[in-house]
Amino acid sequence: MKLIADLHTHTTASTHAFSTLRELVWQAQTLGMCAMAVTDHAPALPDSPHPHYFKNITSLPDILDDGFLLLKGAEVNVMDAGGALDLPERRLEKLDWVIASLHHRCIEPMDVDTTTSLWLAIAENPLVDMIGHSETQEYLYDYDRATKAFAAHNKVVELNAGSAFSRPGNEGNLRRLAQSCKQNGAYVAVNTDAHSLYSLGHTEAVLKMLAAIDFPEELVVNSSKERLRETLRRHKKPIAQRIEGLW
Ligand SMILES: [Zn+2]
Numbered sequence: 562m563k564l565i566a567d568l569h570t571h572t573t574a575s576t577h578a579f580s581t582l583r584e585l586v587w588q589a590q591t592l593g594m595c596a597m598a599v600t601d602h603a604p605a606l607p608d609s610p611h612p613h614y615f616k617n618i619t620s621l622p623d624i625l626d627d628g629f630l631l632l633k634g635a636e637v638n639v640m641d642a643g644g645a646l647d648l649p650e651r652r653l654e655k656l657d658w659v660i661a662s663l664h665h666r667c668i669e670p671m672d673v674d675t676t677t678s679l680w681l682a683i684a685e686n687p688l689v690d691m692i693g694h695s696e697t698q699e700y701l702y703d704y705d706r707a708t709k710a711f712a713a714h715n716k717v718v719e720l721n722a723g724s725a726f727s728r729p730g731n732e733g734n735l736r737r738l739a740q741s742c743k744q745n746g747a748y749v750a751v752n753t754d755a756h757s758l759y760s761l762g763h764t765e766a767v768l769k770m771l772a773a774i775d776f777p778e779e780l781v782v783n784s785s786k787e788r789l790r791e792t793l794r795r796h797k798k799p800i801a802q803r804i805e806g807l808w
């Protein structure tokens with residue numbers, strides 16, 4: 562399986578990241594990819610860009626040189642067990658790719674039942690496209706129940722290759738999460754969560770794990786152009802219309 566896009570990346574707009582947008586795109590192109598989502602941290606996380614950034618980002622082109630697709634997105638923070646997010650709806654509905662993630666600075670670890678209901682609430686939020694790095698032990702949840710809901714609402718479950726570095730020790734959870742996605746027919750994406758151009762492309766360990774559990778390629782939304790296009794259509798993203806016939 563070859564990945565044609567990375568759907569979770571950070572630029573220097575998040576001040577703990579190290580590459581510009583152009584540098585990330587250049588590296589993604591060098592690696593043979595044809596799309597990328599830029600998903601800097603939403604405002605509740607320290608080191609995130611100013612809220613205006615998420616308005617201005619929509620002025621960037623959809624398609625860059627050589628037909629490269631740029632999805633303008635955000636990694637938003639889930640702020641409470643009810644699934645509240647830290648960007649207003651009017652911003653989220655203009656973005657091409659919205660990741661909902663749990664970060665320490667924004668939400669305390671909870672018990673399994675509470676974390677499960679949080680993800681069930683997020684599953685029903687039409688403005689969320691992808692569930693970010695949800696495999697960590699401190700935010701453990703009922704993978705079977707939640708991935709059924711993710712599948713029912715077409716959410717994409719991220720299998721985060723960068724977690725091995727930034728949140729180590731959760732490889733077993735990641736594998737169990739992937740197995741639940743397979744069993745319940747939930748879509749996944751394999752991403753790096755790159756905070757510099759040097760992280761892009763390092764997805765070998767996750768791809769190896771997927772091969773070991775015989776994970777169906779058709780559920781991996783960033784494994785072909787057609788699958789990514791279909792995902793944008795399924796999520797009713799305006800960009801799906803804008804790039805019709807162009808990408
Ligand atoms: Zn994150």
Ligand SMILES: [Zn+2]
Pocket residue numbers: 569570571636754
């Ligand atoms: Zn991230």
